[in-house]
Amino acid sequence: MFGLPDIIHLDNGREFHGKALVRGAPEHGIELVHRPVARPHYGGHIERLIGTMMGAVHLLPGSTSINIAKRGSYDPQRHAAMTLDELERWLALQIVGRYHAEVHSALLLPPRTAWNDAVAARVDPLRLPHDPDRFCRDFLPFNERCIRRDGLHLFGIRYWDDVLSPLAGRSARQVRVKFDPRDLSCVYVEQEDGSVWPVRFAALDRPPITLGEHRLARAALRERGVRSVDENWFSTPSRSNGDCWKAPFSRPEACAAMWSEPNEHSPLAGDRPARRRPRLKTRPSSTCRP
DSSP, X not given: OOSOOSEEXXXXXXXXXXXXXXXXXXXXXXXXXXXXXXXXXXGHHHHHHHHHHHHXXXXXXXXXXXXXHHHTTOOHHHHOXXXXXXXXXXXXHIIIIIGGGXXXXXXXXXXXXXXXXHHHHOSSOOOXXXXXXXXXXXXXXXXXXXXXXXXXXXXXXXXXXXXXXXXXXXXXXXEEXXXXXXXXXXXXXXXXXXXXXXXXXXXXXXXXXXXXXXXXXXXXXXXXXXXXXXXXXXXXXXXXXXXXXXXXXXXXXXXXXXXXXXXXXXXXXXXXXXXXXXXXXXXXXXXXXX
């Protein structure tokens, strides 16, 4: 199943009113239709699909179960056996490899077959993005920032590329900066003429990091008494190999410990958390995914 939709039906969740989605959809001829408030039956079909998928998810080791009572004494973190990337791949295969191939109780045939029949009956061919990379960027979240003399600052991280030199410290104009929450190692700076500049970490030796990992690391450092948090929680590749979840610490402690660079003036110097077996690991994600 592929192609650009003409209409996307949405509920009223905050993420479905985000500026990136609202701005990106019209650029590709996609109409957003939000269902009426307090009318859950409008989304019955997708709720049914979610229920089907979650039924399979709860069979995986590490599931938190439907509720606390059913979970009992089971420890999901201890039994977790998949990384986030592996879970994402498993879910995609569960949908396209299994759900689409099995006979649907209402359609009386596999969804894949119903889709192929509908495509064959279309008068117009399916629409496809002219530029897949641009299509991905058009739906990324964004902030507006000024270019400082030392580069671009976003989430407390400094970015630099020579293309920023004409604007560095010379203009109060803010530029739109798009970012992928799954990989903050590169952001995209939009210019007035529509061109896009990819700009990476100013310190190129630092490993990729997700926005979630970034927030966990900062929160963990603050909990340990660090009130002025800067970029020092990054580590060199030789210490973390780009994968903080390989550290023998609990999840937030791993980020704070492995991405900090303690010295004689640092509160973290000589103060490492107790060693623990990691329960969940993540690897840096690619900048764009289908």
